[in-house]
Amino acid sequence: MTPPVFSHGSLRLYLLSLLQDAPKHGYELIQALEQRFGGTYSPSAGTIYPRLSKLEEEGLVTKTTQGRKTVYEITDAGRLELDRREAELRDIEAEVTDSVRRLADEVRHGVNQALKSLRADLASAARESAQHAKPGGAGTSAGPDADARARSRFALRDAELALSDFRQRLRNELRAAAARDELTDAAVERLRMELVRVGNELAEVIHR
Structure with missing residues (x-):
């Protein structure tokens, strides 16, 4: 099990x-955390907002509404809390550095696994090509077909x-908007229509 960040x-x-x-x-704040972790960690709105609410309950932050956004500001009590827990905050910074290294290692491991899978696919395509090229096989004309399959x-x-990257980024945007009470039925319907439109356009590109 992956330890918590x-x-x-x-x-x-x-x-x-x-x-x-x-x-x-x-x-x-979500973006600041994502940047601090070099993109390897992006907390959900469901992770951030309950903690901000707790900080507000403790009088360490205040919140104001600016248009459709809720803005959080540290209070004097919050600054005193940071001063009081300065050593603890340094330890957290060290934990964050360790977490960045760990998450980067996990990303590298995932990339290595993907490369291994790609090499296996290429090896399989090469075997298919060689089998077709043998006497009695499907004929040498199958070579380009095997290359096309590999590509x-x-x-x-x-x-x-x-697609996975797009889905994750869009999910983060939707969750953040929902947490700010900014996600409306009209926005979701517009999103649905745009996805259908883009999906149809991409299908045409794929089948050209």
Whole structure:
């Protein structure tokens, strides 16, 4: 099991530290964390907002509404809390550094596994090509077909990775909007229509 990025209670204190320089709304805090982790960790809105609410209950932050955004600002009590727990915050920074290294290792492992899978696909395609090229096989004309299959497998894997990345980014946007009470039925319907339109256009591109 993958250990948690933050130990119990650490994320709340870390969020408080991110508010030291300037007020931020929830999505800006999510982005700040994502940047701090080099893109290897992106907390969900369901992770961030309950902790911000707890900080507000403790009087360590206040929130104001600016248009459709809820902005959080550290209070004097929050700054005193950071001063009081300065040593603990340094330990959290060390934990974050370790977590970044661990998550980067996991990403590298995933990439290595993907490369192994690609090499296996290429080896399989090469075997198919060699079998077709043997006397009594399907004939040498099958060689280009095998190459085409290999290229198609590469393209499929790249496309699946791109779709997975798009899905994750869009999910984060939707969750953040929902947590800010900004996700409306009209927006969801527009999203559905746009996905259908883009899906149809991409289907035409794929089948050209």
